[in-house]
Amino acid sequence: MAAVMLQGTGSDVGKSVLVAGLCRLLANRGLKVVPFKPQNMSNNAAVAQGGEIGRAQALQAMASRAVPSIDMNPVLIKPQSDTGAQVVVHGKVIGTLGAADYQHHKGELLSAVMQSWDRLRAGADMVIVEGAGSPAEINLRAGDIANMGFARAAGVPVVLVGDIDRGGVIASIVGTKAVIDEADAAMIHGFVINKFRGDVRLFDDGYAQIEQRTGWSGLGVIPWLAAARQLPAEDAVVLDAAAATDGAITIAVPMLSRIANVDDFDPLAHEPGVRLTMVPPGQPLPGDAALIILPGTKATITDLAFLRAQGWDIDIAAHVRRGGALLGICGGYQMLGQAIEDPDGVEGAPETVAGLGYLPVTTRLTADKRMVDVTGTSLRDDQPFTGYEIHVGQTRALPQVQPLLRLDSGEHDGAISPDGRIAGCYIHRLFDHPAQRGAWLARLGAQGDGVAQQHRVDQALDSLAASLEDYVDIDRLLAIARHSHD
Known part of the structure; x- marks a missing residue:
């Protein structure tokens, strides 16, 4: 050896x-x-x-x-x-x-x-x-x-x-x-x-x-x-320059203080029809965004407070009023709910904080961490996806809430609003599969390039x-x- x-x-x-x-x-x-x-x-x-x-x-x-x-x-x-x-x-x-x-x-x-x-x-x-x-x-x-x-x-x-x-x-x-x-x-x-x-x-x-x-x-x-x-960058430090790519539609991602799994967005950055904008602290979310994605974070409650401190909650509210689409992934999904409960102090002092309130779900943080590779399909268009879950917390939805995804294990994941404009899920690398990414872009008025992220890498x-x-x-x-x- x-x-x-x-x-x-x-x-x-x-x-x-x-x-x-x-x-x-x-x-x-x-x-x-x-x-x-x-x-x-x-x-x-x-x-x-x-x-x-x-x-x-x-x-x-x-x-x-x-x-x-x-x-x-x-x-x-x-x-x-x-x-x-x-x-x-x-x-x-x-x-x-x-x-x-x-x-x-x-x-x-x-x-x-x-x-x-x-x-x-x-x-x-x-x-x-x-x-x-x-x-x-x-x-x-x-x-x-x-x-x-x-x-x-x-x-x-x-x-x-x-x-x-x-x-x-x-x-x-x-x-x-x-x-x-x-x-x-x-x-x-x-x-x-x-x-x-x-x-x-x-x-x-x-x-x-x-x-x-x-x-x-x-x-x-x-x-x-x-x-x-x-290739995917190892750390968010490389995003400090708030890199933006060219394209017909704008997708904006606010750079939270504990942003995690930033390579979730790599497939979008390579799409010729997409202008992916990583928005640094202190800058407003772009008013012309077709989609705002709240990313994963290592500290959901802390970064929800950080998001509000930047005024991004106000930008998101204006975006939604204009008819824009909104997606939360992992910690971002938790933020979109009604409340985040941390009774055991997983992230710090025990507390319950109000979420952004865009989806009728509630998250309870727990010490147990779910770590699993997953495959499945999106329920609204039956398009395949591959990815993984890595998170603490369990998110509960009201019975009438439509889930976003169906896992091949038979479980459901995520939630989507009745009009389909606001959604959230726990799946990282959701956009890697070209059919899944293409379906999201088609709803925004763009066309995907059909390239699998794994093949590109x-x-x-x-x-x-x-x-x-x-x-x-x-x-x-x-x-x-x-x-x-x-």
């Missing part, structure tokens, strides 16, 4: 995409390859084996042509507030910790990480490991399980990823060597430069300077890759893998990986 770990000079340097691309590249070479991320911090989660893992690891599993496993991401941290987060171990929630408490206890989770590592590597030819944040965060080194703490415990060699687009890439790589201790630095066998724009020959001297000052081998300079834009992974073959010294990377300790 061979293994290599990609660590970054900072967050958002492109590690997740590179791991996905390398997984597909090696799978295309016939290797049994699997991804692994010891610790992930993200509110974008996917279902795996009845538990949850980071959405990026589910994408990397797809790239590997492997079945997603809870062992691919044994520790998942899901922020609920600026200082506290839900801790998921082996796919299940074990509790909520403050940031300081987690730093104190995270070393205890190394055994859970190593259990997953041992199980995962046993059946693989190659494991591509992704770090989190940066090994240069030496203030967090004690008890580390995300970067060098894991690399040294597992004996996995490291390749450092630097992002030249943000500037200072020479200092960030050389500086990493300068601040980490010698034993950690000895784990790093090479580096790659990511997100390069322009003539790569202009960086020849900088590249040589990094090699000279660190003693690490350069494995390549990777340009901005168009295929990466077809699969093609992007192959394109990404082909590019990495051109720009990365894969033979050198494999030689480094074979230095891992079994």
Whole structure:
């Protein structure tokens, strides 16, 4: 078994995409390859084996042509507030910790990480490991399980990823060597430069300077890759610029403070007839929107208050008066109801708050979390969908309320208003199936492109893998990986 770990000079340097691309590249070479991320911090989660893992690891599993496993991401941290987060171990929630408490206890989770590592590597030819944040965060080194703490415990060699687009890439790589201790630095066998724009020959001297000052081998300079834009982003941080796509109809999504599973909207962003607008805090929802979608959230009650604080409830009311369509997904569905009850203090202090009141449903938050892959059809047009549920809380509807979806299990999900303009459900990735997405767009006066999201992502992974073959010294990377300790 061979293994290599990609660590970054900072967050958002492109590690997740590179791991996905390398997984597909090696799978295309016939290797049994699997991804692994010891610790992930993200509110974008996917279902795996009845538990949850980071959405990026589910994408990397797809790239590997492997079945997603809870062992691919044994520790998942899901922020609920600026200082506290839900801790998921082996796919299940074990509790909520403050940031300081987690730093104190995270070393205890190394055994859970190593259990997953041992199980995962046993059946693989190659494991591509992704770090989190940066090994240069030496203030967090004690008890580390995300970067060098894991690399040294597992004996996995490291390749450092630097992002030249943000500037200072020479200092960030050389500086990493300068601040980490010698034993950690000895784990790093090479580096790659990511997100390069322009003539790569202009960086020849900088590249040589990094090699000279660190003693690490350069494995390549990777340009901005168009295929990466077809892949789901790992975190909502990439949406901070309030990206909007072109199209005849506008679909608006307010960016809640704890927005989750943002890749629900990727299929809409790629539709040529849709202008998808992610609306940042402080900005009004567009008055010309044909559809407003309230997204999932890690903290429904908190984000409902946040929504009201932005004045978005007023924008939504005006939108509905104008005859616009409204959809809530997961936490957004809960917000559309009459009330949200939290008697056990699942999200904080026990309380009951009024919902937006657009659907005659009531939600009671519970500690139990439902995590399941689902398929089914929409009841109003009998179009198929695929997706998954991952949520706390049970939503009760009045007997006369029409459900939105019928699951193949025989259960119903969601609710829809009598005129069909307002709806909600718990299903993430609802728009992935082209027939389901096309039906929604047809009701808004647009035509779907008929492309399955999975097919679009699969093609992007192959394109990404082909590019990495051109720009990365894969033979050198494999030689480094074979230095891992079994």
